[in-house]
Amino acid sequence: MEDALLTGIFLVTLFFLLGSGLWVGLSLVGVALIGMELFTSRPVGDAMATTIWSATSSWTLTALPLFIWMGDILFRTRLSEDLFRGLAPWMTALPGRLLHTNIVGCAVFAAVSGSSAATLATVGKMSIPELRRRKYPETMIIGTLAGAGTLGLLIPPSIIMIVYGVTVNESIAQLFMAGILPGIMLAGLFMGYIGIRALLQPDLMPDKGDPMNFIGKIKRSVYLLPVVGLILAVLGSIYFGIATATEAAVLGVIGALLLSLVQGSLNWDNFVESLLGATRTSCMIALILAGAHFLTLAMGFTGLPRHLAEFIGSLQLSPLMLIVALTVFYIVLGCFLDGISSVVLTMAVVEPMIRQAGIDIVWFGIFLVIVVEMAQITPPVGFNLFVLQGMTDHDMGYIARAAIPMFLVMVVAVGLIVAFPELVLFLPETMRQGPG
Amino acid sequence: MIRRCLDGLYLGAGMLAALFMVSIGVLIVTSVIARLFGSYVPGLNQYAGYAMAASSFLALAYTFRAGGHIRVALVLSRLEGRTRWLAELWCLGVGAFLAGYVARFSIKMVQVSHMLGDVSEGVDATPLWIPQLGMAIGSTIFTIALLDRLVAVARGAPIEKIGGEPAAVE
Numbered sequence: 001m002e003d004a005l006l007t008g009i010f011l012v013t014l015f016f017l018l019g020s021g022l023w024v025g026l027s028l029v030g031v032a033l034i035g036m037e038l039f040t041s042r043p044v045g046d047a048m049a050t051t052i053w054s055a056t057s058s059w060t061l062t063a064l065p066l067f068i069w070m071g072d073i074l075f076r077t078r079l080s081e082d083l084f085r086g087l088a089p090w091m092t093a094l095p096g097r098l099l100h101t102n103i104v105g106c107a108v109f110a111a112v113s114g115s116s117a118a119t120l121a122t123v124g125k126m127s128i129p130e131l132r133r134r135k136y137p138e139t140m141i142i143g144t145l146a147g148a149g150t151l152g153l154l155i156p157p158s159i160i161m162i163v164y165g166v167t168v169n170e171s172i173a174q175l176f177m178a179g180i181l182p183g184i185m186l187a188g189l190f191m192g193y194i195g196i197r198a199l200l201q202p203d204l205m206p207d208k209g210d211p212m213n214f215i216g217k218i219k220r221s222v223y224l225l226p227v228v229g230l231i232l233a234v235l236g237s238i239y240f241g242i243a244t245a246t247e248a249a250v251l252g253v254i255g256a257l258l259l260s261l262v263q264g265s266l267n268w269d270n271f272v273e274s275l276l277g278a279t280r281t282s283c284m285i286a287l288i289l290a291g292a293h294f295l296t297l298a299m300g301f302t303g304l305p306r307h308l309a310e311f312i313g314s315l316q317l318s319p320l321m322l323i324v325a326l327t328v329f330y331i332v333l334g335c336f337l338d339g340i341s342s343v344v345l346t347m348a349v350v351e352p353m354i355r356q357a358g359i360d361i362v363w364f365g366i367f368l369v370i371v372v373e374m375a376q377i378t379p380p381v382g383f384n385l386f387v388l389q390g391m392t393d394h395d396m397g398y399i400a401r402a403a404i405p406m407f408l409v410m411v412v413a414v415g416l417i418v419a420f421p422e423l424v425l426f427l428p429e430t431m432r433q434g435p436g
Numbered sequence: 437m438i439r440r441c442l443d444g445l446y447l448g449a450g451m452l453a454a455l456f457m458v459s460i461g462v463l464i465v466t467s468v469i470a471r472l473f474g475s476y477v478p479g480l481n482q483y484a485g486y487a488m489a490a491s492s493f494l495a496l497a498y499t500f501r502a503g504g505h506i507r508v509a510l511v512l513s514r515l516e517g518r519t520r521w522l523a524e525l526w527c528l529g530v531g532a533f534l535a536g537y538v539a540r541f542s543i544k545m546v547q548v549s550h551m552l553g554d555v556s557e558g559v560d561a562t563p564l565w566i567p568q569l570g571m572a573i574g575s576t577i578f579t580i581a582l583l584d585r586l587v588a589v590a591r592g593a594p595i596e597k598i599g600g601e602p603a604a605v606e
Contacts, residue, residue, distance in 0.1 A: 021512035022527045023505045026534045033537065045541035046548075052538065053545065053571055057489035059481045062464070065457050065491065243468075246484070250464045272454075279454045279495050280504040286492030287505060290538075338506060 003307050024341045028291025032298035040301045048294050055293035056286055061166050065282035066249030067157040071113035072274040073256040075122055077265045084126040086224035089217040096198035099144055100191055102127050106148035107187040110155035111231040117387045120149030124391050135206040139402040147406025148190055149384050150373035155183035163340050164365045167347045172245040173238045177427040178362050186413045193409050230255040239431045292344035299348045309352035319357050327371050334375020366424045374410045377403040442584055449577050450498025456491035460484045479560025486567035493574025497581035524595050532582035539575035546572045
């Protein structure tokens with residue numbers, strides 16, 4: 001009974017503060033404060049200060065600003081043009097032709113950027129006008145882009161995986177490795193969908209452009225070499241245990257700076273802008289994390305997460321049922337909250353639950369990222385929809401409808417990783433231990 | 437005059453935060469190079485963590501001014517006129533109170549660490565009050581920025597539309 005009351009108070013306060021428009025990080029501080037004042041006799045303020053201090057000064061967290069910065073630098077380069085020019089010649093042979101540049105372009109940029117909005121914006125900047133000019137169907141252009149942009153979160157580096165890793169105290173390197181195969185698989189599924197649509201409705205697609213010979217294709221692909229090199233260096237150094245996630249991030253920042261220097265797109269203004277932009281983004285996330293850690297502490301004192309975990313345990317749900325329930329839960333939550341907030345907000349309660357159910361924490365991280373990605377393309381709060389709205393002038397409903405097939409493809413992806421957990425766990429299990 | 441001082445304060449703290457972010461990179465490069473040469477510089481990891489905390493907190497006010505902190509716009513975006521104004525005052529008031537609460541106890545933490553001579557548990561054995569200063573100063577400036585904005589909105593300053601930058605991480 002007391003638990004029900006507690007849960008009720010936490011939830012009502014939380015929804016009220018968040019819903020009233022108070023900044024997410026501060027809302028979490030507020031809920032934790034009220035919870036602790038009401039239900040414990042501990043000195044709240046001191047416990048809060050030390051918790052926030054140890055959460056924000058942790059070494060693991062340093063990967064966050066660095067990967068954000070890396071993505072920010074590359075976002076300001078000519079990479080979007082290079083991706084399109086380098087990829088397009090190879091895609092013409094596939095059914096659905098240049099639509100595949102959306103998917104592969106996003107997958108490649110996702111491997112240097114931790115954000116799906118940045119991925120979307122970078123690839124879309126070039127591919128939307130190019131595909132429109134060639135008369136590809138508008139819904140397909142928008143829909144595939146909305147779906148593929150979400151690869152930014154799944155394919156490492158990934159900001160949300162760092163946040164998840166820090167929250168549940170799991171190795172970020174392992175999480176990154178775990179995201180690679182599911183990311184490639186999801187990209188493959190998206191491409192499969194485009195291919196099938198193109199085969200079923202051939203009149204939907206425009207005529208083939210000028211064919212290009214093999215040498216020409218190779219010449220164009222040269223544009224892709226720097227970014228592919230950067231991806232291999234960053235992810236390879238993690239996989240082979242040469243670098244920790246943070247060290248790989250520094251490598252990424254240096255590589256990104258070199259790349260934009262060689263391209264000639266790096267100047268002092270650009271550099272400062274990317275640095276300040278990354279500072280703001282990482283500060284925004286740090287505030288949410290600080291609030292979330294305090295909330296976790298407060299909830300821990302009340303014993304609520306443990307009781308909920310025991311309650312769920314007593315229901316004798318199979319892990320599969322639990323996963324289905326959580327999928328629905330996160331998609332609904334994603335209608336109101338952004339991905340990072342939904343993850344940090346729920347992990348205090350969900351983590352004991354899944355540990356109790358014997359679900360692998362790394363696997364769950366990947367599952368969570370895919371489900372949160374699905375929430376990115378569902379209205380009313382879906383950042384990918386916002387970004388595309390800004391880029392295309394279509395209204396949100398149109399974009400959301402165009403993205404529905406991709407949403408379904410992602411449901412299939414979740415089904416696949418549930419059925420074959422090895423897809424997620426193979427790389428983390430075979431990777432070499434990092435240096436520290 | 438006060439306006440310029442405050443804006444300078446936020447921007448200055450933001451710049452300092454950016455420098456701390458760069459310093460994380462420099463610290464890590466140093467430790468990697470040291471490792472390549474088979475030596476080990478103690479405490480670099482801890483310093484990187486301190487720089488992370490300093491960067492996060494010092495940037496709070498600056499990020500706030502740039503509209504970088506994320507909030508749920510579902511209700512706010514449907515309000516107009518006086519109700520929107522009142523809602524903004526509510527957010528800023530509660531926000532300033534909570535930020536002030538964090539600032540107050542961060543300052544107390546620094547004082548206690550200083551008094552007890554707390555040192556880091558790591559090999560660096562840094563007196564903890566020094567890195568903790570960043571958190572205390574940053575959260576104080578954040579509180580000032582929220583109060584500043586509260587007064588401005590109460591006096592009728594225009595309220596910005598929500599949206600924009602947070603999208604950059606999702």
